[in-house]
Amino acid sequence: MIPPETNKKGDTLLYLEGVSVSFDGFKALNKLGLDVKRGEMRAIIGPNGAGKSTMMDVITGKTKPDEGRVVFGNIDLTKHDEAAIANLGIGRKFQKPTVFENHTVWRNLELALKADRSPFAALNWKAAAADKKKIEDNLELINLTEQQNLKAANLSHGQKQWLEIGMLLMQEPELLLVDEPVAGMTDAETAKTAELLKRIAGEKSVVVVEHDMDFISALGVRVTVLHEGSVLAEGSLETVQENPRVVEVYLGR
Numbered sequence: 001m002i003p004p005e006t007n008k009k010g011d012t013l014l015y016l017e018g019v020s021v022s023f024d025g026f027k028a029l030n031k032l033g034l035d036v037k038r039g040e041m042r043a044i045i046g047p048n049g050a051g052k053s054t055m056m057d058v059i060t061g062k063t064k065p066d067e068g069r070v071v072f073g074n075i076d077l078t079k080h081d082e083a084a085i086a087n088l089g090i091g092r093k094f095q096k097p098t099v100f101e102n103h104t105v106w107r108n109l110e111l112a113l114k115a116d117r118s119p120f121a122a123l124n125w126k127a128a129a130a131d132k133k134k135i136e137d138n139l140e141l142i143n144l145t146e147q148q149n150l151k152a153a154n155l156s157h158g159q160k161q162w163l164e165i166g167m168l169l170m171q172e173p174e175l176l177l178v179d180e181p182v183a184g185m186t187d188a189e190t191a192k193t194a195e196l197l198k199r200i201a202g203e204k205s206v207v208v209v210e211h212d213m214d215f216i217s218a219l220g221v222r223v224t225v226l227h228e229g230s231v232l233a234e235g236s237l238e239t240v241q242e243n244p245r246v247v248e249v250y251l252g253r
Contacts, residue, residue, distance in 0.1 A: 013038045013205050014059065014175055019068030020229070021054055028054040029065070030229035036175070041201035043216045043237075044209045046226035047250045052209045055226070056177050060092050061085040072175065091173035095180040097160040101153035105144050105163055108152055109135045112167035134170065141199060142166040143192060158182075158189030162196060175205045182215050194218040213237070213251075225250065 014036040021029040029051045036042050044052055057063035058070055061082040070077040077085055086092075100108050113131055139145040142162040147155060152163060161181055168176060178197070182190040194215060197206055201221075210216055216223060216237055223240050225233040227250070233243045240246050 011038055012036070013040075013073060014207075015069070015071040016055075016058075017069040017071075019055075019058060019065045019070060021051075021058060021063060021065050027229050029058065029068075031068070032226075032230055034224060034231065036205050036207060038174075038205055039202045041197060041206040041208065041219060041221045043219055043221050043223045044207060044226060045211065045213075045216065045223060045240075045250070046232070049228075050226040050250075051229040052226055053179070054229070056092060056179065056207075056209065059085075059177065060090060086171070089172070089174035090177065091168035091171055091175070092177040093161075093164055093168055093179060093181065095183055097157070097164045099152040099155075099160055099163050099167065102151060104149050104151055105139070105155070106135060106148040108163055109138055109166055109170055112170035138166045138169055141169070142196060156189070158185045158193065161185070161189075161193065165196065165200075169200070169204075173204060175207070176200065178206060178208045180210055181208065182210065182212055190215055191218065213241075 012035045014034070016032055016034040019029050019032040020027065032051065032055060034055070044055070046052055054063060058065050059077065061077060061080055061084070064078060072088060072090065075088060080088065100111060103111065110131070113134070139148050142165060144159060144162060144166070147159065152160060155163060165178070181197070182193050185193065190212070197208065197219065200206055208219065223235065223237050224231055225240050225243075225246050232249065233240045233246050241251060
């Protein structure tokens with residue numbers, strides 16, 4: 001893998017090389033190597049304990065690696081904390097949606113706008129026409145235009161997941177990390193989520209951690225299989241499903 005040098009679509013945006021993390025003697029990541037292109041969506045699969053969550057913790061600055069390189073664009077992420085990394089353009093969505101339940105869908109997106117949030121600025125802030133257009137575009141993207149005046153508490157589980165994705169998009173990230181987005185969703189919501197993420201990819205890079213193979217198949221993207229903190233296999237879903245080692249350690253369970 002070659003570290004990124006330029007900012008063109010299709011070039012490497014995220015680059016991990018030789019990344020290791022240990023917790024009390026347990027090696028959660030073991031010389032992990034991974035690269036994600038600009039505008040690419042990548043699916044990450046693997047058994048429990050394979051290192052998927054630790055990998056995302058390292059990318060977002062929650063966990064510092066014992067060794068290795070983590071590069072975003074041309075920035076060494078290991079030298080930055082979580083808040084700084086978020087401001088650099090990396091958004092993370094956890095499995096359980098976190099939205100402001102007592103606010104409307106519109107207000108949730110408004111609160112998530114990328115803006116000066118210092119106390120003085122917040123007191124005097126009003127959404128400009130461009131901000132309102134951005135909210136309207138996001139509502140359409142996440143299939144919640146008709147629900148914009150509903151309180152978030154009244155949304156279905158799947159709709160809350162879409163709202164949180166929309167809130168992350170208001171921050172204008174270059175890279176979106178999404179953890180098990182379709183857990184607990186209906187089949188219809190799962191299908192809509194696949195379409196949503198496919199629309200986002202291309203404009204953004206998206207890394208999806210998921211266990212639902214039907215959902216991964218619907219995404220139709222390159223798949224990376226993690227096992228014991230390293231990459232076990234990589235390729236199309238069909239390719240990794242035919243890999244004997246993947247079947248042995250993960251799919252055959």
